[in-house]
Ligand SMILES: Nc1ncnc2c1ncn2[C@@H]1O[C@H](COP(=O)(O)OP(=O)(O)OP(=O)(O)O)[C@@H](O)[C@H]1O
């Protein structure tokens with residue numbers, strides 16, 4: 001049985017429809033990430049599940065039970081926000097156990113649950129402190145602890161790491177992943193950070209303007225984006241998009257003699273990820289020729305900009321690659337790693353050699 005069913009949810013605020021028909025099904029133990037840019041409706045969708053707000057139409061079902069009209073505190077769902085919302089005057093321990101205290105859980109049971117959560121989150125030495133005396137990462141752990149002790153059927157996270165500095169964010173990300181592997185809980189997690197989505201999710205729902213643009217595993221979303229929007233949203237530097245025209249036998253990349261053999265009959269965009277381009281020949285590969293005009297060293301790699309006539313493409317190469325500005329280069333790409341989109345409707349075109357859907 002699925003754990004969470006979101007069935008054709010819409011939400012309007014006045015005349016504006018913010019959610020335009022969302023369908024999602026989660027299995028027990030899934031870590032679903034809702035990914036999308038600011039204002040696309042991620043938090044709104046989460047609030048339909050948590051019960052902070054009711055949908056205009058549609059239904060949310062948790063473990064077979066419809067949640068329409070059910071008060072948030074009776075939904076058996078725990079939510080962790082970006083703002084930790086801790087009680088400043090209560091100790092860490094009481095903050096973690098506060099929900100249990102409100103429910104009248106006996107003191108000994110409460111303390112056992114707090115101790116267990118604190119140990120999992122490695123904050124057992126902080127239980128007597130006040131939130132004001134904690135670091136951001138420690139506060140976030142307390143907020144997660146408060147959700148954990150409730151042993152809910154579902155965890156909701158809304159950008160829980162976005163208040164942390166880059167290093168701590170990465171640490172907490174690994175921590176969350178470890179926690180999920182250890183406990184096997186079901187999670188819906190909102191972020192606009194694609195790396196967070198890629199690293200944490202069992203599946204990602206890429207949202208755009210109140211709809212789900214693509215739902216898939218991180219590998220599917222990254223390697224087989226269903227639309228140009230998804231292709232360009234995922235990956236930094238972004239996927240190169242090379243306009244191409246249909247010619248006999250395939251698609252000819254604009255401004256080049258390069259033809260990608262395929263059956264396409266309309267103008268297209270050939271999407272190539274920066275790391276797909278190689279300087280060494282690839283058997284049966286697509287080739288384009290250009291001149292290096294910018295090199296950025298990031299540490300582990302170089303981001304190289306190559307001028308192809310009036311257009312630029314970006315490739316990434318290992319940092320120790322010998323390459324200099326002004327070098328003429330031939331870029332090679334394995335056709336099996338390309339994404340081709342219809343130039344008009346920007347949806348993915350099936351290519352020979354694609355895995356069966
Ligand atoms: N209570 C409300 N009344 C009116 N409009 C709202 C309300 N809540 C959200 N909206 C609008 O709905 C849209 C989606 O908002 P939402 O908070 O879901 O976006 P989001 O994807 O979470 O963005 P962010 O990444 O910035 O948090 C926005 O245009 C927002 O202004």
Ligand SMILES: [Mg+2]
Pocket residue numbers: 042043044
């Ligand atoms: Mg939001």
